[in-house]
Amino acid sequence: MKPAIVFDLDGTLIDSVPDLAAAVNLTLTARGLPELDLTTIIGFVGNGLPKLVERVMTHGGVDMGLHSKLTRITLDNYMRAPTARTVLYAGVRDMLEAFTTSGNALGICTNKPEAAARQVLDALDLSRFFAVVVGGDTLAQRKPDPAPLLHVFEQLGAGPRFYVGDSEVDAETAQRAGVPFALFTEGYRKSPVASLPHQLAYADSGTLPALIADALTDPATR
Numbered sequence: 578m579k580p581a582i583v584f585d586l587d588g589t590l591i592d593s594v595p596d597l598a599a600a601v602n603l604t605l606t607a608r609g610l611p612e613l614d615l616t617t618i619i620g621f622v623g624n625g626l627p628k629l630v631e632r633v634m635t636h637g638g639v640d641m642g643l644h645s646k647l648t649r650i651t652l653d654n655y656m657r658a659p660t661a662r663t664v665l666y667a668g669v670r671d672m673l674e675a676f677t678t679s680g681n682a683l684g685i686c687t688n689k690p691e692a693a694a695r696q697v698l699d700a701l702d703l704s705r706f707f708a709v710v711v712g713g714d715t716l717a718q719r720k721p722d723p724a725p726l727l728h729v730f731e732q733l734g735a736g737p738r739f740y741v742g743d744s745e746v747d748a749e750t751a752q753r754a755g756v757p758f759a760l761f762t763e764g765y766r767k768s769p770v771a772s773l774p775h776q777l778a779y780a781d782s783g784t785l786p787a788l789i790a791d792a793l794t795d796p797a798t799r
């Protein structure tokens with residue numbers, strides 16, 4: 578049976594931080610606060626938009642009483658132009674075509690709000706690849722809680738499983754869900770590859786289908 582493969586979105590399939598940064602910086606400049614650079618924002622990404630805004634506010638010394646308001650404003654900013662500067666990582670479209678042609682069921686488990694994730698996938702013509710999309714606000718729990726990931730796999734059906742992501746949060750989610758994990762090393766990871774639990778690591782999306790096939794013939798991941 579072909580494995581079901583679930584992907585993280587930001588930092589794994591798409592380089593989306595330029596648009597997240599633009600949304601955050603609109604929020605900041607509207608309050609007279611200085612803009613943040615991409616590296617700083619990358620350090621704040623991974624636990625969903627409310628957490629991103631919380632980290633930005635802590636960094637800027639903004640009163641946390643404004644958190645829900647600034648989260649709403651930042652999401653509105655983001656939703657107005659979610660793919661203006663966002664690009665797919667090299668080889669991603671071909672990789673998704675290859676998995677689809679071989680009959681793998683594919684899903685998305687992201688901490689991005691579900692509506693934003695769906696809008697981004699539509700705009701980049703990626704929606705057709707994914708039978709299930711779960712975002713950071715789809716369930717009461719978000720990654721690194723394993724519930725959203727298990728929810729996606731349950732809907733994709735029986736068979737072997739693999740989760741593909743770029744971050745500490747993704748590695749922990751997979752581990753807690755008991756699912757083998759493929760780490761994309763060129764995303765928004767903050768710590769060294771060796772410190773993240775993973776069954777395989779890759780830097781070129783074109784190599785992933787063969788790597789997953791190999792890993793699934795290895796008794797350690799079966």
Ligand SMILES: O=C(O)COP(=O)(O)O
Nearest residue numbers: 586587623624625687688
């Ligand atoms: O929204 C985030 O913080 C990160 O999104 P991701 O889970 O797709 O990497």
Ligand SMILES: [Mg+2]
Nearest residue numbers: 585587588743
């Ligand atoms: Mg990610």
